[in-house]
Amino acid sequence: MQLMRNNLIPLFKQIKSANAGLLMQKGLKEWDTDSEKPTKKALIEKIAGAKADDLYLLAFNRWLNCTFDNDEFVHLSAKVNGRLFTGLALGGALETGAMIHHTYGMPMIAGSSIKGAVRAYAEYIFAKRKIVDNQEVIDYRIEIKQGKEIKHFQFDEDKQAILNVLFGTESDDDNAEAGYLIWHDAWWIPNVDKKGRLTQSNNCPFVGEIVTVHHQDYYQGKLDEALDIESPIPNQQIAMIGSFYFSIQGDKAWADYALDLLKGALQYQGLGAKGSNGYGYFDNIDGLESELKKRYNANKPVRDDIDPITAKIIQKARGISEKDLPLQLSKKKNGFFNDLELDKNNPDDCKKVAQVFIEEYSDIITQWADAPTGSNLATAYQFIEQYR
Structure with missing residues (x-):
């Protein structure tokens, strides 16, 4: 039975990117009568190829900026250990689904589901x-x-x-x-490169999965006992992979307590469906904290009263990880200055760089004072002190 209008079928074939939620609801061209369901399989493969785009990255960064360094929120990141099923009943005619952000077409975990x-x-x-x-x-x-x-x-x-x-x-x-x-929806974390741009790989959050149903007649009440002579029935499903950003809003003490419970639930109970089969468990709790902090700092707005050169230095400095910070003022200093179109031999340029680092990372720089002579830490600290 055909499910898609004739004039939409050729347009569907031309689609290179699409909202995964729209594909789930409207993308099935016909109802499969074949037990292998090739049309359903092809659509699931198309959905599994959906990638995060620049619009979603912009939206995620905006949400990160609102919640990451805000006293009203606590947050954590966690990676799915395997695969996650959530929103399976939302697929309509596709007979499988996923919880997807309506606007951006990327996975989300509903705040109500997390709370429950x-x-x-x-x-x-x-x-x-x-x-x-x-x-x-x-x-x-x-x-x-x-x-x-x-x-x-x-x-x-x-x-x-x-x-x-x-x-x-x-x-x-x-x-x-x-x-x-307030238990907010969890956002899927898009992968970015060192410059904050989406990577070409690892940005496909959906994956096809086969869940095999055993003893169907028994569970449907057609048999009194589960017999091994029943044929297992493979069922094509859509699962999620990757990492999610969770946030809870409210009184700090209570929110912190809730966050500890959330960590336990993610690791020991899991989220979503089929937890007894190993789906929906998370690990690497807060493993992306430093990466998210770097993204937050890189996207934090610069004051309007700062001159353009200093503003450019601030944006560059905020995108540097704590581990890489001393390298930018020692062995990678040439590249750092070249990226900013500054002259490392110009005292004014050097002073602007030093002042930005002092304002943004004063606590970290203080720890470099006792670094061994000749080390990257010592070289970076010497540069800061020279132009302080």
Whole structure:
């Protein structure tokens, strides 16, 4: 059965880049009757080729600038350890989907999903325990509903109060509260080169995945037992890879506490679907912190009252990592000055460079004072002191 209008099919073939969310919703040309579903497979491959573009990079940097060095926010970065499924039910006719930013077509993790996952993790670690047969087990409250046994966590009053502040109260009446923190959507982190431009590789956040369904008749209620004679059914899905930037807004002390819970949830519980199969776990927690700080500094606006040459030096200096900082004033000094179109032998140019480094990195430069003679640190410190 054809799903796409005839006049759109040739246009679709000409597309070199497209919003991945639009492709998921509108890109399936026909309904596959073949069990292999070649049309679905081809579309998933096209979606997997979608890359971050300059518009998304601009939007991500804008969000980073708003949240990174803001006392109202706490944040962390984390890398998916394998693959992540979130938003599988959003694909419509494609029968698979992903949570995607509507405007930019890049992956995101909804703040509501993050909040729910962290709450589940917090409830598990806060739950009352009891000793049974010399083992500590969760002390559930048992409820019988429609003939089924339902287990509920129980909490001490102080733990319940913490849950209420972080996540709100669970109530159907008008007294329900949403909690005192804002759990923002997590943004996918685009990869950039040393000059802050998108790299040609490692900027495809989507990947095709095969999830094989076993015992389908049993789970559909057609059989009383799961039999190994049932044929497994491969199912094509869309997963996400890469790193995400998480941020929480609110009172600093409570937000910091929530951030610690988020770290635990990412590592030990995971996000999204199919966690029992190893999907949705994160590692390299805050591994991109120095890289994000470098990006933030490089994009931080310069005051309007600063002369153009000094402003250019500031932008250049803010894009340097702490590790590379002394090299720019020692073995890489020629290249640093050439990039800025300055003369390393001109005292005025050198003084402007030194003053910028002092204003931007005074705490770091102080640590260079006792560096061994002849080292890059010592050479850089000598340059700073000469033109201080």
